[in-house]
Amino acid sequence: MSSPLRLIVADDSAVFRSALCQYLSSLKSVTVLGEAEDGIQALEMVNRLSPDVLLLDLSMPRMDGYAVLQHLHAQESSVSVIILTGHPDAYFEQLLKQGAVACIEKHRAPLLLAQTFAHIKERKSAAHST
Numbered sequence: 001m002s003s004p005l006r007l008i009v010a011d012d013s014a015v016f017r018s019a020l021c022q023y024l025s026s027l028k029s030v031t032v033l034g035e036a037e038d039g040i041q042a043l044e045m046v047n048r049l050s051p052d053v054l055l056l057d058l059s060m061p062r063m064d065g066y067a068v069l070q071h072l073h074a075q076e077s078s079v080s081v082i083i084l085t086g087h088p089d090a091y092f093e094q095l096l097k098q099g100a101v102a103c104i105e106k107h108r109a110p111l112l113l114a115q116t117f118a119h120i121k122e123r124k125s126a127a128h129s130t
Contacts, residue, residue, distance in 0.1 A: 005120060006050075007054065007055060009032060009036070010038075010060065013057075023109075038061045038063060043068055050079075053120060054080070066095075069095065083095050085104075
């Protein structure tokens with residue numbers, strides 16, 4: 001059995017982060033390394049903890065998710081970024097071009113995250129076997 005994906009949750013809403021982390025703790029396929037309440041904390045945690053996945057909100061104080069994604073893309077970071085947003089999908093194509101592996105509306109997260117994690121694990125194991 002493969003090891004769980006290591007992830008960080010970045011969202012400025014403590015209520016949403018708590019609910020999401022509670023849901024994630026029920027999944028055997030992931031381990032939550034930490035939580036960030038803004039983009040600066042998210043970048044610091046990614047650099048310090050080297051997670052497999054960053055669950056990233058777009059609207060956050062101090063540094064928004066767009067800036068975090070651009071910074072990680074410029075760094076050629078290996079972290080897989082999943083955008084979690086309350087915004088409609090108008091910007092999803094642009095975010096995917098900037099390096100996000102998936103964009104999920106927050107209300108659909110419980111339905112789609114496990115499936116998205118499975119795809120990321122498949123991609124990572126395929127990359128390691130080549």
